[in-house]
Amino acid sequence: MKVSIDVKRFDPEKLNENNWVQNYKMDIHPSSTVLDALIHIREEIDGTLGLRCACRASICGSCGMRVDGKAKLVCKTRIEELVDEGETLLVEPMGNQPVIKDLIVDISAFFAKMTQVSPFLQPDELPEQGEFIASNESMEKLLTEMNCIMCGLCVSDCTILEVDNTFIGPAALAKASRFVYDPRDDQTEERLNFLNDEQGGIWDCTRCMQCVEVCPKGVSPMDRIMDLRETAIEIGAKKTHGYDHTNSFEKSVTAHGRLDESRLAFESAGIFNIPRLLDLIPVGLRALIKGKLPPIFPHKAEDNKKIKELAKKIKEME
Amino acid sequence: MKYAFYPGCVARGGTPELLSSSMAVLKELDIEIEELTKAGCTGAGVLQEKNPLLGDTINVRTLAMAEEKNLNIMTLCSTCQGVLSQANHKVKNDPEYLAKINDLIKEEGYEYKGTTDVKHLLWILVEDYGLDNLKSHFVKELSDLKFAPFYGCYMVRPSEALGFDERPERQNYLEQVIESVGATAIDFPGKFSCCGFPVLFINQKNSLKMVSNQTGSAKDLGADAMVTPCPLCHLNLDGYQGKARSNNRGDKADLPIIHMPQMIALAMGIETKDIGLGRHIVNTKEILNKV
Numbered sequence: 001m002k003v004s005i006d007v008k009r010f011d012p013e014k015l016n017e018n019n020w021v022q023n024y025k026m027d028i029h030p031s032s033t034v035l036d037a038l039i040h041i042r043e044e045i046d047g048t049l050g051l052r053c054a055c056r057a058s059i060c061g062s063c064g065m066r067v068d069g070k071a072k073l074v075c076k077t078r079i080e081e082l083v084d085e086g087e088t089l090l091v092e093p094m095g096n097q098p099v100i101k102d103l104i105v106d107i108s109a110f111f112a113k114m115t116q117v118s119p120f121l122q123p124d125e126l127p128e129q130g131e132f133i134a135s136n137e138s139m140e141k142l143l144t145e146m147n148c149i150m151c152g153l154c155v156s157d158c159t160i161l162e163v164d165n166t167f168i169g170p171a172a173l174a175k176a177s178r179f180v181y182d183p184r185d186d187q188t189e190e191r192l193n194f195l196n197d198e199q200g201g202i203w204d205c206t207r208c209m210q211c212v213e214v215c216p217k218g219v220s221p222m223d224r225i226m227d228l229r230e231t232a233i234e235i236g237a238k239k240t241h242g243y244d245h246t247n248s249f250e251k252s253v254t255a256h257g258r259l260d261e262s263r264l265a266f267e268s269a270g271i272f273n274i275p276r277l278l279d280l281i282p283v284g285l286r287a288l289i290k291g292k293l294p295p296i297f298p299h300k301a302e303d304n305k306k307i308k309e310l311a312k313k314i315k316e317m318e
Numbered sequence: 319m320k321y322a323f324y325p326g327c328v329a330r331g332g333t334p335e336l337l338s339s340s341m342a343v344l345k346e347l348d349i350e351i352e353e354l355t356k357a358g359c360t361g362a363g364v365l366q367e368k369n370p371l372l373g374d375t376i377n378v379r380t381l382a383m384a385e386e387k388n389l390n391i392m393t394l395c396s397t398c399q400g401v402l403s404q405a406n407h408k409v410k411n412d413p414e415y416l417a418k419i420n421d422l423i424k425e426e427g428y429e430y431k432g433t434t435d436v437k438h439l440l441w442i443l444v445e446d447y448g449l450d451n452l453k454s455h456f457v458k459e460l461s462d463l464k465f466a467p468f469y470g471c472y473m474v475r476p477s478e479a480l481g482f483d484e485r486p487e488r489q490n491y492l493e494q495v496i497e498s499v500g501a502t503a504i505d506f507p508g509k510f511s512c513c514g515f516p517v518l519f520i521n522q523k524n525s526l527k528m529v530s531n532q533t534g535s536a537k538d539l540g541a542d543a544m545v546t547p548c549p550l551c552h553l554n555l556d557g558y559q560g561k562a563r564s565n566n567r568g569d570k571a572d573l574p575i576i577h578m579p580q581m582i583a584l585a586m587g588i589e590t591k592d593i594g595l596g597r598h599i600v601n602t603k604e605i606l607n608k609v
Contacts, residue, residue, distance in 0.1 A: 069507060159512040163527035203520050206528075207363050208512035209475035229367045241520045242367075249364040253376070257358040259327035268519030279522075283557055290597045292332055299330050302355040306426055307376060313422060314372050 001030040001085055005037055007049065008092040010099045022046075023088070034074035034082075034091060035063055038103070050102035058216055061151030065103050066092040071153035071214040094156035096165075110152050113168055117176035117195070124186040138183045145178035145224060147217040154211035154221050166200040170211035170221035173202060177224040180231065189235055195228055196237040202228045203242025244268050254311040257301025319446065321392035321437075322384035323351035324402070327359050328549040329394050333577070335594025336549050340394050340439060340579040342592040346455055347447060351392060354383050360401040362550075363472075363516070371419075377405035378419045382430035390435040392442060394579070396548030399438040400472025400480065406436055407479035438473065440547045440578060444491045449498045457587040459500035462608040463543070465581070466506040466536035466573075467492040468555070470548030474510045495578065496545060499585035504539050508532050515554040529555055529562035533573040543574040543605055545581050552577060556599050574602040584609050 004025045011018050024041045032040075035053055042049045053063040058076040065074050068082060068090050083089050097105040123132070154170035155161060161169050168176075176195055179185050195202050202225050211221040233243060248267035252260040265284075301307065329337040344351060357380040359365070361373035380402065384391045393399045409416035410432045420429050437445070443452055469492055474480070482488055489510075493503035514528030533555055536544050546552055552575050559571035575598070583593045584605075595602040 159514075159528065160517070160524060163531065164521075164524045204517065204524065206512050206514060206516045206524075208471040208516075210471075210512075213475045213477060226367055226370075230370070233368055245519050246364050246368040249361070250368050250372070253359045253361060253365055254372075257356075259331070259359045259362070261327065261331045265519065283561075286599050287332070287557065290599060292334060292597050299327070301358050304358070306356070307358045309425075310375055310379075310422060311369075311372055314369070314375065317371075 001032075001080065002027050003037065003079055003083060004086070004088040005034075005041070006088055006090045007038075007041070007102070008090070009049075009102050010093070011048075012101060021090075028079065030080045032079055034065075034067055034072070034077045034079055034089070037079060038074065038091065050100075050104050052104045059149060061149035064094050064151045064153045064156060066090075066094060066156065071095070071156040073151060073153065073216045076216055094152060096156055096158060096161040097152065105152075107152060109165070110150070110155055110171065113172040114150070114175055116168060117172050117179075118187070118191070119172075119175050119179065121179065121182060121185050122187040123184055132184045134183050138181075142178055142181055144219050145174050145181075148174060148178075148219045149217055151216065153214040153216060154219075157210040157214050159208045159210055160204055160206050164200070164204070167204045168195070168200050168202075170205070170225070173205070173228065174219050174221040174224040177228050180228060192228065192232045192235055193237055196232045196240060198240055201240075202232065203240050241268055250311075254308055255304075256299075257304030257307040258299055319348075320350040320352065320389060321442070322387055322389040322434075323353040324357055324380065324391050324393050324398060325353065326393060326395040326398040326549070328553065332553055333549040335597040336394060336552070336577045336579065339577060339583045339588075339593045342588045343439075343579045343582050343586065346583075346586050346588065347452070349442075349447065352387065352389065354380060354391070357383060360398050360405075362397050363401055366401075373401075374405050374408065374415075375419050375422050377402055378409055378416070378430050379423045379426070379428055381406055381434040381436070382423060382428040385430060385434045386428070390437055393436060393438050394547075395550065396438065396470030396473035396546075397550050398472075399436060400470075400475075402436045403481075404476070404479045406432075406434065438547055440473075440491050440495065441488065443582075444494060445485075449494060452495075452582070453498050456499060456585040458585050458609060460581070460585055460609060461500045461502075463501040463605065464504050464541050465496045465501050465543055465545045465576070466504050466539065466541035467496060467509045468506070468513070468532065468536075468544045468546040468548075468551055468575075469510055470546060470551045471510075471512050473547060492545065492547065492578070495582070499581060501581070504536070504541050506536055506539060506541070508535055513548075513551040513554045515550045518554055518558070525554065526558060526562035527566055529558050530566035533559050533571070533575075534563060534567050534569070537573045541573065542608065543576045543602075545576045545578055547578045549577065551575070559600055571600045574598060574600045574605055576602070576605070 006021050006023050009020050009022050054060040056075045058073050063074045093099045093103045093105050100106050160167045180191050205225045245268040248264050358376040366373040496503040514525035518525040556575040563569050580593050
């Protein structure tokens with residue numbers, strides 16, 4: 001199969017034009033992976049190409065890169081699934097991490113964030129003898145998180161890390177959930193209070209699902225973050241705009257069956273938070289002038305009492 | 319051609335121009351709709367953070383309402399589309415969970431069997447109506463306009479719940495519709511990215527950076543406007559663009575954010591008052607001048 005691969009190159013030792021896209025053409029077996037092609041380039045065409053890889057079996061997590069704009073483990077990605085004969089594929093280094101050379105990124109921030117969430121068990125006391133026993137059932141719940149191979153694909157494509165590097169991020173938050181829900185750990189509340197922090201914590205996730213989509217191991221980091229939000233609320237960690245937002249949303253849907261957008265804006269800002277409320281005024285005024293301010297009296301679903309009854313029933317079930 | 323219509327809260331709230339332009343387009347295409355007036359809000363993924371079971375129950379109840387009428391659902395909003403699809407996917411693959419929810423909604427006489435399809439107007443136009451049929455209703459060619467497509471997260475992820483395995487071409491429909499009106503769809507790398515709306519009230523600084531990045535880079539690539547099937551993306555990218563751009567790029571809001579049905583209505587030559595371009599925060603006059 002004839003393929004053409006554009007590779008984003010970077011050479012820190014070059015003084016000028018150290019950033020460029022280089023095209024490589026080759027004839028390769030249709031079942032080849034993108035990694036096979038890159039190794040072919042390095043060994044047969046251009047020995048200066050830098051890339052990181054190890055196991056070639058999607059278990060070591062070393063070969064994360066962006067292929068046609070999406071983070072992938074290149075050892076798990078077959079060329080024929082992406083392009084037809086003669087078409088061009090674009091390979092770039094992962095995003096949101098500084099590039100060291102060509103396709104190799106600096107993963108130190110990734111591990112610094114892992115360290116931030118104390119990724120180890122912290123029991124209050126040790127068992128008198130023998131090992132800690134955890135039930136099979138309790139560990140089954142952790143299987144998704146435990147599948148993480150720390151490849152960093154979720155971090156690469158996280159849309160919040162793109163604008164804010166203080167966000168703990170999907171990988172470390174998924175790792176945190178692995179310890180929050182481990183029955184042998186006794187720091188649940190401390191962990192949740194730390195993760196609930198307004199700056200960089202669980203509420204900063206924008207729920208864009210990029211991490212869910214790119215994760216090669218089904219960890220579904222965003223879903224783990226949503227679990228953490230739910231549990232943080234349950235233990236009473238409520239002093240965040242994120243909590244105010246979801247709480248207001250629930251109240252509005254329960255009361256009217258529909259979303260009351262004006263109420264959501266006010267309650268999420270915090271009804272006693274004067275600076276944030278003032279901040280809403282210019283946008284609100286512009287919307288009013290253009291005739292697109294949400295109705296002051298919210299539109300309701302017909303028969304909306306039924307939704308209230310459903311909410312009541314669900315509450316009683318808990 | 320008839321659908322159970324689920325306009326969503328924002329089309330009935332903050333973006334009335336989405337509803338009016340969609341109605342005008344549906345009328346021109348003779349697509350029949352029956353609104354699900356009893357349906358509740360999908361929860362937009364926000365309710366699900368606090369009360370996932372309530373969110374799923376409300377959505378399955380909506381799916382059951384459409385099933386009862388033997389109709390598939392039409393949505394106008396990427397978020398409604400995504401959240402309804404996720405609930406549908408979840409219960410179709412988990413009979414036990416479906417039974418639990420059916421038990422909750424049976425008092426009202428509903429029982430969901432799992433046969434309803436949820437389709438955004440964008441998908442309906444391409445898959446059910448057909449672009450050739452659509453084109454036969456156009457009287458104007460928008461060939462002087464370049465649009466940056468912007469899908470909205472929930473229209474593209476999670477791909478499994480959105481049926482992308484069976485229909486991978488769904489990732490390209492917006493460009494197809496843009497091209498059908500004779501306009502140019504620019505190759506916009508941010509098309510599947512996030513507008514920042516979900517964190518607007520939680521971390522406005524981040525949200526504004528996202529608005530600035532998306533609108534600024536589309537403008538730099540030569541777009542006259544951005545076209546989106548999601549009213550939530552519209553609210554953030556249009557309503558907050560001024561503040562976002564001045565805070566982050568030191569320039570001004572200059573990229574109109576057009577609802578997909580507005581673009582179609584323009585090509586159909588529908589009267590501008592029905593299209594509602596005057597209701598946008600970012601001025602849309604330049605667009606009208608080029609039509």
